[in-house]
Amino acid sequence: MPTLYHAPNSRSTSIVQLVEEMGLTDQIDIVTVTIARQDGSGGRDPQNPHPEGKVPYLVNEKDHIRERGAIITYLTDMFPESGLGRSAGDPQRGEYLTWLFYYQGVIEPVAILHFAQLSHPAIEASLRDYDTMLTRLDEVLVKQPYLLGESFSAVDLLCSGPFAWFGDQMPSTPAIDAWVARCQDREAARRVQAKDNS
Structure with a gap:
């Protein structure tokens, strides 16, 4: 086990x-x-x-x-x-993996740097800046309730986490706020x- x-x-x-x-x-x-x-x-x-x-x-x-x-x-x-x-062969497999890696490589580091009030052009050029990260999430979530479409997935659980954890300390958008609320409003x-x- x-x-x-x-x-x-x-x-x-x-x-x-x-x-x-x-x-x-x-x-x-x-x-x-x-x-x-x-x-x-x-x-x-x-x-x-x-x-x-x-x-x-x-x-x-x-x-x-x-x-x-x-x-x-x-x-x-x-x-x-x-x-x-999304298993290998699923038409959303690439999008699923992209969001998992986007979380590890962009969302979490950029959120931590934003929270710590640290910025530098080299960081923003390689990781992206906070506003760019928000824009990427927002442009998806204004069109659909979850990152992969109509249903909750593991990428929603992972990517919404910092917004739920830090709350008002992480500026967001109405679409992101509504998504985080949906992700938190689950029995699990x-x-x-x-x-x-x-």
């Missing part, structure tokens, strides 16, 4: 929600660990095998998967019947949040 290492109210929360959304809670063992937090609390947990003591970390026999985009791809490919991913999100806060 695959094992997911998770620290409540951290980046791994989105993967726990994915497991809930996919109906895999009886097929994936979730192990709660501690991590070092930005406020100086917590610390590395010796039972967490992640080489840097981070979460999420998925272990499936000899396979060890780090980074949320990789874990999402792995799980949605492993369990395609959930409908939250409520169940995971209740567990994380218990």
Whole structure:
């Protein structure tokens, strides 16, 4: 059985929600660990095998998967019947992978830099700036409710996360706000949040 290492109210929360959304809670063992937090609390947990003591970390026999985009791809490919991913051969496979990589390579780093009030022309030329990232999301979400069209997918779960997490500290647009609200208004999100806060 695959094992997911998770620290409540951290980046791994989105993967726990994915497991809930996919109906895999009886097929994936979730192990709660501690991590070092930005406020100086917590610390590395010796039972967490992640080489840097981070979460999420998925272990499936000899396979060890780090980074949320990789874990999402792995799980949605492993369990395609959930409908939250797009398998090889699906006409939206490229778009699905693009959003996963756009999150890792653009949304999260640009959001962190914006939050930290750091900017430099070299960063903006290579990663893009915050307004460009917002424009890209907005131009899709003004036309459709989710990034891949009419139905919620794993890319919505991942890409909406920073907007939900940081709230008003991340400027957005009405279309993005409505999308984030739709992504948060899900039973799986409520169940995971209740567990994380218990």
